Amino acid sequence: MQWAKRNEQTVYENRWFSVNLADVELPNGRHLDHFLIRMRPVAVATVVNDANEVLLLWRHRFITDSWGWELAAGVVEDGEDIAGAAARELEEETGWRPGPLHHLMTVEPSNGLTDARHHIYWSEQGEYVGDPVDDFESDRREWVPLKVVPDLITRGEVPAANMVAALLLLHHLRHADG
Secondary structure, three states, X not given: OOOEEEEEEEEEEOOOEEEEEEEEEOOOOOEEEEEEEEEXXXXXXXXXXXXXXXXXXXXXXXXXXXXXXXXXXEEOOOXXXXXXXXXXXXXHHHOXXXXXXXXXXXXXXXXXXXXXXXXXXXXXXXXXXXXXOOHHHOOEEEEEEHHHHHHHHHOOOOOOHHHHHHHHHHHHHOOOOO
């Protein structure tokens, strides 16, 4: 049941993504045109402190016109190490510099449409270095107890699937129920 890509051409591109059109052959020999979005890797990071609180951003997403909790995230620049990009994004968006980062997971948020990969890291240490450079990224930044993460998700306050997966795994790893 494997689909085979026979051809792919770029329809539109900018520095963040390209929209491509692929000629795909189905297992039965039929062909179809399939649009896809090629994207740069995304680096994501947070800190979990000694009180089992996770550093989150409360932000608005204009595309879906929704508010929600997220982790700091952004594209990996050309030639940049993924973990380094995650640390940079965390500091730029929150004002906190992480200690040693641990890879938590890599997810493909919508692999039927895009090749985007989100590489998520976390640290058990952070140092506040000042106001975030990119303070326009969020309305506020808060330390949120990991034990309330499932409730936030249930109430729809963490709308992005990649953030849900990361926060639930951190909740599990840190045994935040106790």
